[in-house]
Amino acid sequence: MTIKIAAVYASPRRSGNTAALLSAAMQGAEDAGASVDSIVLRDYAMSPCLEIYGCKEKGECAIRDDFQAVRDRILAADAIAVATPVFFYTVSAHLKIFMDRCQSLWVKKYWIDPQPAEKLPPARKGLIISAGATKGKKLFDGMLLSMRYFFDVLDAGVDETLLCRGLDFEGDIHRFPEYLEAARRLGAVFFR
Numbered sequence: 176m177t178i179k180i181a182a183v184y185a186s187p188r189r190s191g192n193t194a195a196l197l198s199a200a201m202q203g204a205e206d207a208g209a210s211v212d213s214i215v216l217r218d219y220a221m222s223p224c225l226e227i228y229g230c231k232e233k234g235e236c237a238i239r240d241d242f243q244a245v246r247d248r249i250l251a252a253d254a255i256a257v258a259t260p261v262f263f264y265t266v267s268a269h270l271k272i273f274m275d276r277c278q279s280l281w282v283k284k285y286w287i288d289p290q291p292a293e294k295l296p297p298a299r300k301g302l303i304i305s306a307g308a309t310k311g312k313k314l315f316d317g318m319l320l321s322m323r324y325f326f327d328v329l330d331a332g333v334d335e336t337l338l339c340r341g342l343d344f345e346g347d348i349h350r351f352p353e354y355l356e357a358a359r360r361l362g363a364v365f366f367r
């Protein structure tokens with residue numbers, strides 16, 4: 176069976192460091208037989224969550240914009256790979272907006288259709304790719320904590336991460352071919 180991956184590019188930079196890493200991982204995955212649906216978040220018009228809880232009855236977000244189409248493409252996939260830069264120790268604004276709109280899925284999962292206490296394994300495999308300019312030990316802690324809860328509403332596990340320190344300017348990633356090779360290899364084995 177061909178595994179279908181939703182690859183979410185969350186940087187405002189089209190050709191930035193995380194985009195290059197995700198593309199390398201997806202190249203590896205495609206070479207190994209996966210099919211990839213690439214979603215560049217900056218191409219979509221999405222309002223932030225307005226906290227009106229129009230989703231309270233049915234788990235469907237009341238704001239109608241590109242959110243629904245992006246959500247459906249992700250939910251149609253067997254696996255999800257998200258690449259975000261670290262911005263102020265968390266995810267990019269593009270991703271945070273999408274993440275907050277997924278509160279409608281949280282409402283569905285935890286208020287409308289609560290599951291039995293016994294926890295089932297997540298339906299989707301999940302990969303997180305990130306990059307930051309600095310090198311501190313805690314650089315990815317805030318981003319990973321947000322992502323763990325976000326992946327939970329998408330019914331995805333945080334099964335694998337690729338976290339790259341010391342990348343700042345656009346193109347910096349190309350000074351580290353070992354990072355790109357690691358991404359390609361990861362993509363080739365992870366999505367089997």
Ligand SMILES: Cc1cc2nc3c(=O)[nH]c(=O)nc-3n(C[C@H](O)[C@H](O)[C@H](O)COP(=O)(O)O)c2cc1C
Binds near residue numbers: 186
């Ligand atoms: C708004 C903004 C906030 C940032 N915050 C951090 C940060 O908290 N820690 C850090 O190490 N780098 C930070 N950076 C640097 C980016 O994480 C870094 O340049 C990264 O490689 C960008 O990835 P991209 O090219 O995929 O967008 C920030 C950059 C911007 C523009």
